[in-house]
Amino acid sequence: MREASEGRARLEEVDHETFTRFAEYLYGGDYNPAEALIVLEQKDPEDASCDASPREPVAEEPPEEFPNDITFDEPVGVEDGWAPFSLSSKKKKKEKHGKKSRNPKQVLPLEALADFPLSRIKTECFPYLHKKSAGNDDDLMYDYSEVLSHVKLYAFAEKYQMDILKKLVLSKLHHALSQNNFHPQRMHEFLDILALAYDSTPDSDDKEPLRDLLTLFGAWHFQDLVVSEEFQHLIANHGHCVAHLCQKVARRL
Numbered sequence: 001m002r003e004a005s006e007g008r009a010r011l012e013e014v015d016h017e018t019f020t021r022f023a024e025y026l027y028g029g030d031y032n033p034a035e036a037l038i039v040l041e042q043k044d045p046e047d048a049s050c051d052a053s054p055r056e057p058v059a060e061e062p063p064e065e066f067p068n069d070i071t072f073d074e075p076v077g078v079e080d081g082w083a084p085f086s087l088s089s090k091k092k093k094k095e096k097h098g099k100k101s102r103n104p105k106q107v108l109p110l111e112a113l114a115d116f117p118l119s120r121i122k123t124e125c126f127p128y129l130h131k132k133s134a135g136n137d138d139d140l141m142y143d144y145s146e147v148l149s150h151v152k153l154y155a156f157a158e159k160y161q162m163d164i165l166k167k168l169v170l171s172k173l174h175h176a177l178s179q180n181n182f183h184p185q186r187m188h189e190f191l192d193i194l195a196l197a198y199d200s201t202p203d204s205d206d207k208e209p210l211r212d213l214l215t216l217f218g219a220w221h222f223q224d225l226v227v228s229e230e231f232q233h234l235i236a237n238h239g240h241c242v243a244h245l246c247q248k249v250a251r252r253l
Contacts, residue, residue, distance in 0.1 A: 013159070018152045026163055030126035033172060034149035039183040082093040101177050110251040113178050113220065116213055119167040141183035146176045151193050154210050155200030161207040170209050177217050191230040194218060198241045211244065219248035 003009040071138050150173040157165040167179035201208045218225055235242050
């Protein structure tokens with residue numbers, strides 16, 4: 001075979017950085033993701049070359065969940081295509097003449113990102129290139145470079161059915177989404193990542209973990225996501241993704 005005679009094998013579908021992380025995993029049981037960049041100013045998304053620097057991770061509190069017994073009033077206004085709803089905690093009263101009110105199927109509130117189910121991963125002694133900071137810089141916001149590196153490696157692991165690596169990537173991706181405060185003007189980057197995730201994972205009736213995690217994150221940041229120009233592209237080309245997002249957003253209301 002050509003690979004045997006040349007002493008090398010070519011994998012055209014993976015980039016150099018992703019395969020390097022795969023090699024790190026093979027030899028060390030873990031890998032170094034890309035560093036997210038600190039977004040210094042609110043500039044146009046196209047001009048991203050001069051407003052970023054290496055990041056330190058930022059802790060982010062999980063979003064507040066809504067109670068199960070809330071009801072919704074009519075929309076009170078529309079801003080940037082997003083209709084905010086006023087919430088009422090009043091429960092429905094029973095009907096007259098002894099008839100009980102209808103009990104529609106209850107929809108559970110959208111879980112917080114911190115409650116996303118993850119498999120336990122065995123920790124290894126691994127040389128990390130980027131030290132994590134113990135500080136909490138609430139004013140700093142980041143791009144999605146680290147998130148993209150995780151999703152690319154997950155896509156590679158999905159292609160070759162490496163389930164243990166997929167679990168490791170999912171755990172590290174969950175940590176990145178939970179601990180970093182992302183800049184709202186970088187939402188176009190997240191939408192590209194979301195499209196990549198759906199292109200790289202199979203359609204099935206069961207929940208796909210990568211899709212489930214990313215759409216959960218997207219549902220909690222839907223106000224920023226829906227006003228992005230790339231969201232129209234997502235609607236046109238990834239119907240399953242938009243459907244999953246809408247289902248989670250409906251549970252959030």
